[in-house]
Amino acid sequence: MNAPLLEVRHLRVEFPTRLGTLVALDDVSFDIAPGEILGVVGESGAGKSLTGSAIIGLLDPPGRVAGGEVRFDGRRIDNLPYEDMRKMRGRHIGAIFQDPLTSLDPLYTIGQQLIETIQTHLPLSTVDARERAIRLLQETGISAAEQRLDQYPHQFSGGMRQRVVIALALAGEPRLIVADEPTTALDVSIQAQIISLLRRLCKEQGAAVMLVTHDMGVIAETCDRVAVMYAGRIVEIGPVASVIHAPAHPYSTGLMGSIPAMDEERERLLQIDGAMPRLTAIPRGCAFNPRCPRVFDRCRVERPDLFDAGATRAACWLHDSGVEKAA
């Protein structure tokens, strides 16, 4: 495999609060290669969106990166000054957010927003930029792109707006796209269109994608690899098929089993009792231990690192063979 485009190493994000410092992300490490789509799944509060925000440097204060590093194409980007990071975003790293309505400015036409974005990142004249904007809209499957360029966001439906948002994210020809729940606000039929669009464009441009979602179905259809997050840490990471069909971590197993499937009947769904711990009360040892069906003494005391577990890597003492390889 070629050198990774994005390297995240031991990333730690903290929120200083009145009640003490909350650790929202702890020791998160992963790579994304060019042209690869990495899915990040987890339930609400697992820290998946936060991972995305930390990478693109858009953590809401008082949140801050407290440790570890993020490297883009070999260069550290987590400690860049604000202005430099702003130039990175859009030009080298594109971002797509969940709600297509709030990602667009209602007072400007689609064309103005696209052309502004293009000219910010590429040295093009207004005429050339307009041409490029039309081409971008066409690529994202918007018909009559020339006319639609002069319309306002409210004249577009939800699915169409999300296409515009994708066009905006692709305007600077970024090499990495961070997509945070890009299809969650959309209906299934539209969701299918957007996913296949995203996948096609990334393959064509060879862009790496980090796709954050809670929808395992979307992950299964889109991604090459997937990282499962729980309480601010990655509990399992590996190829999509392995994580879905042969998960190694008990949490991944529970998560997969709790999803009602389309092709088989089950009288009861597998359920994980309890709920994800709050950041203020993360249990000692493995954060999953109070809910884990296979818990044993060591889990309550010591926190597991990622171990090799067949095709995937899982943070679970069940897979500690004693011969730990360097992370």
Add this chain to the structure above:
Amino acid sequence: MSAEASGIAGGRPLVQVKNLAKTFDVSKPWLNRVLERNGRQFVHAVDDVSFEIAKGTTLALVGESGCGKSTVARLLVGLYQPTRGQVLFDGIDTAETLRSRSARTLRRRMQMIFQDPYASLNPRWSVADIVGEPLKEHGMVEPSGDAAGQAPSRRLRARVAELLQSVGLAAADVEKYPHQFSGGQRQRISIARALATHPEFLVCDEPTSALDVSVQAQVLNIMKDLQRRQGLTYLFISHNLAVVRHVSDQVGVMYLGRLVELAEKKTLFTHPRHPYTRMLLDAIPDIHMSGRARTPVQGEVPNPLQPPPGCTFNPRCPHATERCRQERPALLPSGHTLVACHAVQEGRI
């Protein structure tokens, strides 16, 4: 369960919906209409919908946003007045009864669970108040002491605790307030509140779509257990076909206010007939079909203010002919399915 699901066993179905329609007036104010020379404007949110639900079974309504499924739910429990058609509950017309003196008795027999567990519980009330309110409102705790000689407030509390335990919460939770619970636990409180009056029929409007999958599994399991134990009848509204497949006996697919297909769960999922149903089933990303390339659906749902003439699905349908663009198909039997499609009736697909 499957014998009852056919709707024939047990005689009369518990819920019968006949040609139900709801039209909303979305006209501009009078002055604008006069100045701009516009007429009145209506949205036909629900149009000519008929179905039956047998006792102890679940009918699920699926469809995309704006198809009218939530309006049907609200019509059924009487939160909206139907424009046309009627809803019969155990043989009695609900719209009429809810205006009469026996409204209370009927309300007690049907309850609703709402989508958002954050908005449907009063944050200033304790769980004891929330779950106890329907009990007090319907006078289900007798004011005088019973054999054990307990005070009414003690018995109310005991009943609330019992209800909480039936949905997997602790009896000690009665003292707490909604903000002390997670989303899944709040939805269980909603279920406990709905169950307080011993209803026979529960209308569930997207009860799990605001929840995480592992929590969704907990809530769905509880709903199924309750159905088995208490013989509840459900109308289950959802946009998630996988969830629908898990909970339902019959499935109705809605598109722009109309029912386009109605069938037994097994039939619908193995032999979908209507092109829209096929499209929906095709569009779902499923974790067990990793790597399968799916056929993306063309187009989007048209504006409900100006639905296309004929079959409303015709602009997106690969099988549309001239007839589909002019004549609206009726919901007719075809095999074991009821389907509203000219192409199916003509045997073209």
